[in-house]
Amino acid sequence: MSQHRIAVVGGTGPQGRGLGYRFARGGHDVVLGSRSAERAEEVAAEVRGRLDGLGGAGEVSAATNDEACREADVVLLAVPYDGHDELVASLPLAGRIVVSCVNPLAFDKRGAHGLVIDHGLGSAAESAQRLQPDATLVGAFHHVSAVTLWGEEDFLDGEDVLVVGDSREAKEVVMEIARSVTSRPGVDAGKLRLARQLEPLTAVLISVNRRYKTHSGLRVHGL
Template sequence: MTSEEKYRVAVIGGTGPQGKGLGYRFARGGHDVVLGSRAAEKAEGIAAEVRDHLGGTTGAGPVGSVSGASNADAVAQCDVVLLAVPYDGHDELVASLPLAGKTVISCVNPLAFDKRGAHGRVINGGEGSAAESAQELAPEATVVGAFHNVSAVGLWEEPGFLDEDVIVVGDVVGAKQVAMALAASVTGRVGIDGGKLRLARQLEPFTAVLISINRKYKVHSGLRITGLGEPH
């Protein structure tokens, strides 16, 4: 595996903070990005914002292109698809997209909020996750889970690489390697293979823990895995 290969990535939910931030990081790493939205005009507007933000990047190699399109058109243009959408409406949206043959990366976190703060939703009686739901809805795609625990604020505002790790889970090694390579655009190093897709059941709700830490300490926290040495 190498982080040198460049991809063309459709970011579904590209007008939201997480999608916009990841799209910016991928393009900054030299990958071509198509931001998707229900409204192509909105996606094109956010793409212009990302291009402007990339214009202030210094000390990096050539950046990738950034454009906007409707969700379906964005998917059609790319071999790699990032799902960065709210869990509400997730299943209906995924089922509507032409995902057959695509490598699909889910960073969807099914969270709920109450007076005590954020917590993970129970999916399929505790035996499911957003990533697994996407795989069931798009059986001819290959779904992996990644980028669940990365701060949207850090993605957009931090001038350098984020000092954290991206954990990738999935059942197909080649698809995991795509997400692990894309992680280098965010952290400066390839992602970590965290195991099978079913472990998204742990990664997705763990974001609620980071939200709690952020509220307590007024930070934008992330995960760092020790003991692996450098590089991973």
């Protein structure tokens, strides 16, 4: 398996922390990014504590979001959708594989639901590609729970990571990185525009979780 240096933008949030932990556990070097370098270092120390004594783990360091991206060949966007476009436009992402796990959601009295992006003709991942035309966008890791990512299991081997993008080569990189999470490659789920379906599907899993008091994921059968 190829080793990558992965920057996690939003690495101090539950999803970013959990994915950073899993990537490092799988042997990749991880830079946790944040608006605050001090906060990033606090979380990086927490992740390093979880990895202490684990053979084959990658290095975990901390930086501001901007600095983290400059040091990486793969960048994960693990940030809230609120403020997403302004942040993404400001980052040095040209020439990098950029993985979006951003889920544009809203909540009301009836629960979670997906936001309509660009009148139904867009998604957070596509917005990031438009803002960063010299980066290669891939959508993945939308449906893995932050709770299970930070859990004690060696792998989330009951789940699959669905991967969408317009570059076959970039998808193959991300599908292999997904092995750090589930113990097997991610599933090629098609073109980047299908992020329009993957992102709001997270609201369905949130509804399932609330009803059954669990942390559900997705598994593709028949492959």
